[in-house]
Amino acid sequence: MRKVNYGVDAPNIMRNLILLGMIIAIAGLKLPLLSPNIILTIISYLMVVFGTVFYLLGMAMCAYSLKGKYRTRDLMLSKINWQGNEMVLDIGTGQGLLMNGAAKHLTTGKSVGIDIWSSKDLSDNSINKTLANAELEGVKDKINIRNEDARSLTFADNSFDVVLSLLCIHNIEPKADQEKACFEIARVLKPNGIALIGDYVPTTAYAKAFAKAGLIVKSSKPYFTTAYALMWIVEVTKA
Missing domain, CATH: 1.10.287 (Helix Hairpins)
Incomplete structure (x- = not known):
């Protein structure tokens, strides 16, 4: 197996x-x-x-x-009050770590993962590997995968209860476009929804962009001991 x-x-x-x-x-x-x-x-x-x-x-x-990324995933997912019917978006899903983890908390909801699948960011990174992992995790019927750019999401406004991202936003170039990605997250997040963005660089700039977009920043702080590496997570909600 x-x-x-x-x-x-x-x-x-x-x-x-x-x-x-x-x-x-x-x-x-x-x-x-x-x-x-x-x-x-x-x-x-x-x-x-x-x-x-x-x-x-x-x-x-x-x-x-x-080990650290699994601990980070578990920490991020533990901050959500799951009901089972959430619409979840994982930005930069890679091989589906957060997408699949979120899907395990769902009953009628759906976990959507988007990426452009770059091998320099993650070994053996491909959409086929992502689908294979979802099948191995037993969540293939609860997920949906799309090839999309975080700066121009095709989803409608207020589409997702939860938006997640891990080690993705820092890859967006030019750096000014990272704010565009944060604005897009704010746009597709439902009222009372929650977004959790983790990265190996300080998330202060992301927090400022989210506040500029009208979201409420609950925290933006490091979690080095959880990740066993450089890691900051910003948590925001939509009023």
């Missing part, structure tokens, strides 16, 4: 951080052996520090992919 797999996030960046960190740190340790002097000692110290930082960031990304 196949086991559900939600991939490795930003695999190339994770690999490069780990390898680069190791190379810089090792080189820094060996540098003073060439010609012991104060300048080389200082450079050596800095190389070891920066190499260690890069290595730890890469390992944190690994820990997130293996």
